[in-house]
Amino acid sequence: MASSHDALGLERPAGFTAQRQLSASRMDVFHLPALGACVAEARRRLRTLLAERGVDDDVRDDAGLVLSELFTNAIRYSDSERIACALRVTSSLLRLEVADEGRGLTQPQPREAGVDEESGRGLLLVNALAAAWGVHPCADGRGRVVWAVLRRD
Template structure:
């Protein structure tokens, strides 16, 4: 688990930490790439769509599944849902991408009642030995 300031500049740090932890766990390149992209999208959404000061990331090794959780401080509006972006729009595809890369994803209220946990579960491909 790690907690970072809710700043765009923290996204690269979160991505690097996820990649490093997955490498320690022996995860294959595909999982490291997919999880990096998923945490980038979830962390970016927490920065853009909530009024959080800090964002918490947790990575769980559940055997055949790796679960990424991003928790904000709950001052956002609405439940995360994939957007519909036009062909010329730069953003709006993040959660669609998360849904394609993940076995499942969703959101739940944070345990402390303040905030939201947005999570994604990815198939745990292991690097060959």
């Protein structure tokens, strides 16, 4: 995988106007093994970083859920060994990015899960909680970044 700073570079989401404000903020990056047991650790690290930045509990909860879904999808669908997580926080927005090694056959996309299915609702939750989200290839073409922007207000 490319270095976390290359793989997790911000791109302008279509229709989203706060890019200049996000670009001026500091990015925090951490890497974890692509294991189900690491989802809770990713969420814990995110909540710690957000608390250090003064983000309120409700937004931390929403961001934790979004990160959990994106991290879980990276584990489940990319056949990666490691996953990079990044965070940028401004006064009004936060952006989460999860970069995998892109060995999966499909791009992330929401689907409708059946009533009895135990999975398949993650990106629907992301869509409900995020102001915007999307996916783009890593800068070096090996892997993909799934990002989500949440409002702090």
